Amino acid sequence: MDFKTFLIIAFIASSIISGLDIWVWSKQRKDKLEKLRSKKRNIEYEDAQKILEKPDWVSLSDTAFVMTCIAAVIWMMLPNFELILVVALGISFVITLVEKFYMEKKAEAKVQALYQIKTHPDEKEIEAVRKLPWWIDYGWSFFPLLLIIVLLRSFFYEPFKIPSGSMKPTLWVHDFILVNKFAYGLRLPVTKTKLTEGDAPQRGDVVVFRAPHEPEKDYIKRLIALPGDTVFYNQKHELFIIPNCDTDSARENANNAGLQCGVKNLIHRRLVSDDGFENTDVYEETIGTVTHQILVHEKDIQYGQYRYIPGWRASYEANKRVYPNLTERKFHADRGSFHYDWAKGVKVPQANYFVLGDNRTGSSDSRFWGFVPEKRMVGKAEAIWMHLEFGFEDKKNPDKGGIMSYIPTGVKFDRVQGIK
Structure with a gap:
C-alpha cells in the first residue's frame, strides 16, 4: 500500500468515527448524564466527566483525522516548503486571533456562569471550564516561532x-x-x-x-x-x-x-x-x-x-x-x-x-x-x-x-x- 492510499483510507475511517461521535455518541453520553441527574441531583464533577469522556479509540480517531488533514495539505504543497511555512503561519495567526478575541472571553463567561450556579465550585471544574481546546493551545503557541522562521528565511x-x-x-x-x-x-x-x-x-x-x-x-x-x-x-x-x-x-x-x-x-x-x-x-x-x-x-x-x-x-x-x-x-x-x-x-x-x-x-x-x-x-x-x-x-x-x-x-x- 502506497502512502497516498494509506492517507485516503485513514482520512475516511477517522472522519466517519469522529463524525459519528459528534452527531450521535456525544449526544448519547449527554442524555445518559441528564437521566442520571434527574434521579440524583448532586453528582460529583469527576463522575460527570467520566460519563461525558470520549473513549480512547475515539480520541485516537480525532487525532488521526487532524494528522491526515495536515499530511494531505503538506502532500499537496510539496516540494514547496516555503508555502507550507506560510500557510502554517497564516493558520496559527488566525488561531491566535480566535484565542485572544473569542475563546478567552468565552471561557471567562463560562466561569462567571459557573459561579452563579455554584458559590464554591470545584477547582477542577473551574480549570476544565477555562481549558482551551488543544488545537487552539498549540496554534497560538507556535505563532511566534513560525513568524521568526518565515521572516528569517524570506528576508x-x-x-x-x-x-x-x-x-x-x-x-x-x-x-x-x-x-x-x-x-x-x-x-x-x-x-x-x-x-x-x-x-x-x-x-x-x-x-x-x-x-x-x-x-x-x-x-x-x-x-x-x-x-x-x-x-x-x-x-x-x-x-x-x-x-x-x-x-x-x-x-x-x-x-x-x-x-x-x-x-x-x-x-x-x-x-x-x-x-x-x-x-x-x-x-x-x-x-x-x-x-x-x-x-x-x-x-x-x-x-x-x-x-x-x-x-x-x-x-x-x-x-x-x-x-x-x-x-x-x-x-x-x-x-x-x-x-x-x-x-x-x-x-x-x-x-x-x-x-x-x-x-x-x-x-x-x-x-x-x-x-x-x-x-x-x-x-x-x-x-x-x-x-x-x-x-x-x-x-x-x-x-x-x-x-x-x-x-x-x-x-x-x-x-x-x-x-x-
Whole structure:
C-alpha cells in the first residue's frame, strides 16, 4: 500500500468515527448524564466527566483525522516548503486571533456562569471550564516561532541542502549552505514579488533560483553571463563571451570583469589536476572577478559530445501536439539536449541570465533549458555551514539506498567555508 492510499483510507475511517461521535455518541453520553441527574441531583464533577469522556479509540480517531488533514495539505504543497511555512503561519495567526478575541472571553463567561450556579465550585471544574481546546493551545503557541522562521528565511538567510553533484567541486552532495535572500533585493515569500532593488547579480556569483522548466524547484548554479551578453560554448567545453557594452554601466561592468567590448573573449581556464576529482579533470576558471574550479570529463572532450540536435525541433512540435502543457525548456531538459546551438553564439535576453554548473559535464543548466528570468532569482549562496555524511547510502544509486540511506553517520567540519 502506497502512502497516498494509506492517507485516503485513514482520512475516511477517522472522519466517519469522529463524525459519528459528534452527531450521535456525544449526544448519547449527554442524555445518559441528564437521566442520571434527574434521579440524583448532586453528582460529583469527576463522575460527570467520566460519563461525558470520549473513549480512547475515539480520541485516537480525532487525532488521526487532524494528522491526515495536515499530511494531505503538506502532500499537496510539496516540494514547496516555503508555502507550507506560510500557510502554517497564516493558520496559527488566525488561531491566535480566535484565542485572544473569542475563546478567552468565552471561557471567562463560562466561569462567571459557573459561579452563579455554584458559590464554591470545584477547582477542577473551574480549570476544565477555562481549558482551551488543544488545537487552539498549540496554534497560538507556535505563532511566534513560525513568524521568526518565515521572516528569517524570506528576508535574511535561508538554509539549503545540495541534492546533486552539478556544482562539484565547489559544492558537494549533502553540503548545507546559507543563501543571502536580500543580496538581489527583498521579495515576498511564495509570490516572489520584489520589494527592494538590491544589488545586480554579477558574473561569477553562485546563485539560487527557481528553475524555469520546473517552477516549484530550486536550482543552484554559477552565473556566467548577464543580459545583453552573447555566449558561445563548443564541444571542447570552451566558453566565450561577447559582453554587453550598450551603456556606460555595462561597459564598466565588462571592464571590471576583464572582458573586452566587441570581442569574443575566451574565458580563461588552466588544468589543475588530471583525474583529480572523482576521476575527472579539474580546471581553474576565472569568470568576472571570481576564480573557481570546474570539472570537465576528458571523455566528453575526446568524443566531442556536443548535444545540440537540430532535428529535435520537429520532435518537440510533435510532442507538443500530444502534450499541450509541454514546454521547450522541459523537452530539452528531459532529453539532455542543448536548447540552442551555443557554438554559434546566443544573446542573453534582457532581464535574464545564463548559468552553468561547475561540473560542466554533469550539470543540467542553461545549455539545456535556456536562460533564467530575473524574477526567478532567490538569492546568492554565500557559505557552507555543515556537511553530513551518509555511510549507508548507495553511492552509485543514492535513490535506492532504502530508509537506512537517510541516517547520517558523520560530519565533515572541513567543509565549513565561504563559497566562491
